[in-house]
Amino acid sequence: MYALTGASGQLGRLTITNLLTKIPANQIIATTRSPEKLAEFAAQGVIVRPADLNDPATLEPAFDGVTRLLIISTSEFGKQTVQNRAAIEAGLRAGASHLFYTSVPQADSDLSHWLLKEHAETENLLRDSGVAWTALRNNAYTNLLPGILKSLIDRNKLYVLGGDSRPGWISREDCARVAAAALIGGNHPTGPLEVTGPEALGLAGLTGRLSDLLREEITVQVVSGEELVTRLKAKNLPEVAAYSLVRIVDWLVNGNFSGPTDVVERIAGVKPAPVDEFLKEFAGSKDTEAFVPGAGKAS
């Protein structure tokens, strides 16, 4: 029996969809805070159960019968370690012999980092669990790129914080393929797996690629965090969202990323989606706010 938490989220749904192509529906236990959102999977025979990582009493009954458990991380910073500890303990009590967890690149490289800290703490809990474990260290989602670029580009200029990190962009769909394949796969070595796309590219590097695709010159302007917040607010982003995006941008340009690795091909047996696919999506939806109309490159 294969169980997952967070089943109604985007990654959760994609993972179930992948599992359904490989195993019978009645071997999948989809746990979520919102079982009603998974009616279409329940209709196919998937076992849907309520579970809330903030309510430990819900977890053991939800995992009843599980052999391999995938814990999908939440974005509730400050609560994640407590949530994951509850899930790990309940999974073990329910009989899980292999625990999987969606982590972040190089989770153990900076224990004071706002994003890495709780993922590293969770990996330590997994290490101490006494059973096999796999941390799926999913790199930055390429799916987020069009939205990020739209927020950062203004009149053919990318406003960004200084830093030369190069994330190994991976699509959420490829992360789900890896999660499903790992969950039902053979014996993976215990430990972390750096799950990346096919190439590592910084935001500034992506801009050059985008310029070529658009036939428009996009230049890069490095600004301070405060200036970026001001610019984002001027683009009608609420203050909280602006600060949160700046934190993400700081991670993208200064974070510790691995890659590229061959994990997608090795575990899921497919080639990961190229970054250009998502740049083309952005290029296809270019709007007048981000670009100066008619400023195309001479051909």
Ligand SMILES: NC(=O)c1ccc[n+]([C@@H]2O[C@H](COP(=O)([O-])OP(=O)(O)OC[C@H]3O[C@@H](n4cnc5c(N)ncnc54)[C@H](OP(=O)(O)O)[C@@H]3O)[C@@H](O)[C@H]2O)c1
């Ligand atoms: N690599 C990246 O670039 C990147 C980017 C964004 C997020 N992430 C991480 O990857 C995770 C999955 O991504 P996604 O795109 O599927 O996110 P999403 O669509 O926003 O889904 C959020 C997930 O969090 C779960 N969740 C929240 N609070 C919970 C609670 N109290 N108990 C149990 N589950 C809870 C939700 O489960 P239910 O609603 O079904 O209960 C859902 O699966 C995120 O939660 C985040 O930790 C990674």
